[in-house]
Amino acid sequence: MDQKILRTMDYPKIIDSLIQFAQTQPGKTLAGQLAPVADLEDVKRLLQATDEAYKVDRLKGSPPFGGIVDIVPAVKRARIGGTLSPSELYGIAATLFGGRRISKYIEGVHEEDPVELLSRLTEELSDQKALENSIKRCIDENGEVLDSASSELSQVRRELRGGEARIREKLEGMIRSSTASKMLQEQLITIRNDRFVIPVKSEYRSYFGGIVHDQSGSGATLFIEPESIVAMNNKLRETKLREEREIEVILQKLTALVGEQAELLLFDADVLAQLDFIFAKGRLAHVMKATLPRMNDRGFLKLKKGRHPLIPMEQVVPIDVELGNQYTSIIVTGPNTGGKTVSLKTIGLLSLMAMSGLFVPAEDGSQLCVFDAIYADIGDEQSIEQNLSTFSSHMTNIISILKQMSPKSLVLLDELGAGTDPAEGSALAIAILEHIHALGCRMVATTHYSELKAYAYERKGVINASMEFDVNTLSPTYRLLIGVPGRSNAFAIAERLGLSADILEFARGEVKEEDLRVENMIASLEENRLGAEQERESAEKLRREMEELRKRHEQELEKLEQQRDKRLEKAEDEARQIIEKARQESEKIIEDLRRLAQEEGAAVKQHKLIEARKALEEAEPKQRKKAPAVRKALKEKAIEPGDEVSVYSLNQKGHVVEIAGKEAVVQLGIMKMKVSMDDLELIKQQPAAKPAQRSVTNLKRTRDDSIRSELDLRGSNLEEALIEVDRFLDEAFLGNLGQVYIIHGKGTGVLRTGIQDYLRRHKHVKSYRLGNYGEGGAGVTVAELK
The missing domain is CATH 3.40.50.300 (P-loop containing nucleotide triphosphate hydrolases)
Known part of the structure; x- marks a missing residue:
């Protein structure tokens, strides 16, 4: 692309902004070299990389590029045999560590939300952990070679520290003496030309002897290495030369390791620069509030x-x-x-x-x-x-x-x-x-x-x-x-x-008629456009409001449905708990009956016990199926007597016997119940051949049907007991039983008295009496049915 065109379009200013978002010098260099591409697939790949960086930056923030430096010049010098400095070597180690940290960061994001291109790019980074450890074992973050770099270096530095200590001790004794202290400008030890010296007044130079290494600007102070420590300083200097030679050996070894991995290191440096450059594009998109085209x-x-x-x-x-x-x-x-x-x-x-x-x-x-x-x-x-x-x-x-x-x-x-x-x-x-x-x-x-x-x-x-x-x-x-x-x-x-109307009128007369028609046409188009735009904005505003209302309605409806489902599920859980408790109690009673039969030699039929357990299991409420998201408020047809219906609350099917106002009497198996009309759903309507004739449901039962002849009410209060007695007598009457047994126990007699008062008024009971010997005595009431 012509650079003049890029300047005309202010493209370099966009590049300058991009450079500011790069965190490393190599990344800034790549950003500064960015230029438009004329191949569609290449452009799509570049935009995909920017999109992934934008996503990572939005979800997790910018990757950690701290510590990554430009290692290319140092690696190239190592490749041709030059010795690298401690700071250059440590920069390579820090860059390797930064690359591993970025790779781990991007892979963590990739597992949650795929970023294919960035993941493939980080996978290309080589594993240089061994080289990183070798460098960090020898050089610290300040670029200093550590004592642990080699045993020889450790020994030499121990000698250095010992030699320095002896020299200081010698000079300390010298400057603290009363005679010498008068001859010193200051009582301190300093270093000149890598040798320990003391500041002596110029007139006392001959007293100390030795070597003068420096003097003050006024000439009043001479920095003298006393003759007594010249030999010690010489030995210390020799030891320092040994230290320098050992450090040089260590640096050459580390540089050789870098040279061996030079090609991989240069490739890694390029990958890290690309990653920084890509994330700079993602951050620029955030700042500009830009989108993917x-x-x-x-x-x-x-x-x-x-x-x-x-x-x-x-x-x-x-x-x-x-x-x-x-x-x-x-x-x-x-x-x-x-x-x-x-x-x-x-x-x-x-x-x-x-x-x-x-x-x-x-x-x-x-x-x-x-x-x-x-x-x-x-x-x-x-x-x-x-x-x-x-x-x-x-x-x-x-x-x-x-x-x-x-x-x-x-x-x-x-x-x-x-x-x-x-x-x-x-x-x-x-x-x-x-x-x-x-x-x-x-x-x-x-x-x-x-x-x-x-x-x-x-x-x-x-x-x-x-x-x-x-x-x-x-x-x-x-x-x-x-x-x-x-x-x-x-x-x-x-x-x-405010120009005069006469002048304006004269000017309009000078304009060609054709030009006036064009201007008038444009004015008309402009007026129509403004009107259409206002109407479009009004319609768009109304559409947004309706859309917002619809979403709000759906959310509220969904919330209500969820609340309803939770309440029904809670009720079913409670019902199952009650049934489970009843089953456990019944099992205990059956077990007691078996034990009693064994003890007293009474004959208790096994199949009766099995039937009793089966009846309890069938009484457990089934898991309610999820209702449709929205139940129709209105039924398509009115419910009439004889229609087959479903009772929502019981999840049972039955037939309507009669309708009284907002309630209906529904036959559910052997039971009749009053149910609210809102709780019914029409399944099948009765034939309409004789609309005036009322449908009647006839139920016939025989003694072959399994009907209970006993009702155990022990442990119940009087109100619960009377409800159970009423249901029990209806079942017995429909089952053509002539005699039934109601077990209420002896206790205080409140339950027995209440039940017998109720039997006296019941329409299906002909007579009643207490149980005889062998029937339970005063703990049982025997009722004769009509």
């Missing part, structure tokens, strides 16, 4: 609320542009300072960003094209040095564009034909537009010439556009209007500013 190579461009990235978000006016579908060229007309040039640059810059693998500041769903090149002639290109006028400069650029462009290019032309005679300029502009359009390029051009409005109107594949202007405030709104040609607004502005 859909890319194509068929010349289609659609920006939804596209923003110029270099204009503050609170000031920029988004534009909507579509190019390459119904029309391939847009002619933007209208006065200056309306935002035409900014719109032109927005289209070009966002296209360049997308082709570079960057997100674009536009709404989701925006589409951009991979062009083979973008050409632009924007701004005042007048050159005094080349003695070119504005028109000549523009024409030079345009001629160059016409020679280089292809059908897959995007051409952006600002103020086409400006700077010369209007008649000739407009004719030349139309000729250039026609040539570019005929070639099939995608083109956006701005102009002042009203003649180009008619050209765009008449030419297929070309459409007019303009920048909106508010006549009431005499200021542009900077909104790009596709399909509406621009108006000059000169008369309206002059009138608003």
Whole structure:
């Protein structure tokens, strides 16, 4: 891509922003080298990497790039045999550690939310843990070689510390003596030329003897190495030389290890730089509030609320542009300072960003094209040095564009034909537009010439556009209007500013009738557009409100359904617990009966016990099936006597015997129950042949049916017992039993008295008595049924 075009589109400023988000120097270098790519698959891969980095940054934050440095120069020097410094070696170890940390970080994200490209990139990093450990075992984070680097170095440093201690001890004794202290400028020990010295007043130089290594600026103080420690200093110096030689050996060994892995290390450094560069693109997208564009190579461009990235978000006016579908060229007309040039640059810059693998500041769903090149002639290109006028400069650029462009290019032309005679300029502009359009390029051009409005109107594949202007405030709104040609607004502005009506009327008379018709047509289009836009905004607002209400209603309905299901499940759990408790008690009773039969020799039939257990198991409520999300509030047909219905609360089927108001008597097996009509659902309606005849349900039972002849009420209170007695007597009566036994126990006699009072009034009971010997005595009441 031509660097001049990139500068015209302010592309380098985007690169400068990107560089600021890179955390390492290699990453900043890669960011500075970013350029648009003209291959669709390459662009998609670059955008995928940016999208994954954007996702990781959003979910987990930026990866830790701390400690990673530019190791390439050091590794290359190690490869050719140069010895690396301790700080360079430690930088390599820190970079290796940082690479492993980033790899672990990305793999952790990949397990939760796949980031395929980043994961593959980190998998390419080599395992250099052994080299990292070797370096860190010898060099600390300050770039100092550790004593533990070798046994020889450890021994030498012990000798150094011992020699220094002896010298200091000797000098300390010297400067503390009363005689010598008077001859010293200060009672301290210092170092000059790597040798221990003391500050002596110049007049006492001969007293100490030895070697003078330095003097103060005034000459009053001499830094003397006393003769008594010269030999000790010499030995210390020799020991330091041994230390330096050993350190050199250690560094050479470590450098050799680096040289052996040079190719892998250079590759790792490149991968880490790419990762930093990719995450810089993701962070830039966050800051710009940019989105991932859909890319194509068929010349289609659609920006939804596209923003110029270099204009503050609170000031920029988004534009909507579509190019390459119904029309391939847009002619933007209208006065200056309306935002035409900014719109032109927005289209070009966002296209360049997308082709570079960057997100674009536009709404989701925006589409951009991979062009083979973008050409632009924007701004005042007048050159005094080349003695070119504005028109000549523009024409030079345009001629160059016409020679280089292809059908897959995007051409952006600002103020086409400006700077010369209007008649000739407009004719030349139309000729250039026609040539570019005929070639099939995608083109956006701005102009002042009203003649180009008619050209765009008449030419297929070309459409007019303009920048909106508010006549009431005499200021542009900077909104790009596709399909509406621009108006000059000169008369309206002059009138608003107070120009005389006579002058305005005279001016209107000077305008050609054809031009007036065009202006009036544009004014009418503008008025209709504003009305349609207001209606669309109103409809869109209403649609959003309805959508919000619908979502809120669905959420509330779902919440109610969940609450209902939870309550029903809780009730079923409680019922199962009650049944389980009853089963356990019944099992205990049966076990007691068996034991009693064995003890007393009474004959208790085994099949009766099995039938009793089976009846208890069948009494357990079944798991309720989930009801539909929304139950119909209204039944399709009214329920009538004889209809087969389902009882919601009991999850049972039955037949309606009779209906009384809002309740119905339903036959459920051998039982009749009063049930609310709201608790019923129609399953099958009775035949309608005789609507006036009332359906009657006849139930017949024989003695072959398994009907209980005993009812055990021990442990129940009187109210519960009477309910059970009523149900029991109904079953016995329907089963044609002549005599039944009600076991209430002896106790206080309250239960027995209450039951017998109830039997006295019951319609199915002919008589009753206490049990005889062998029947339970006073603990049982025997009832004779009618």
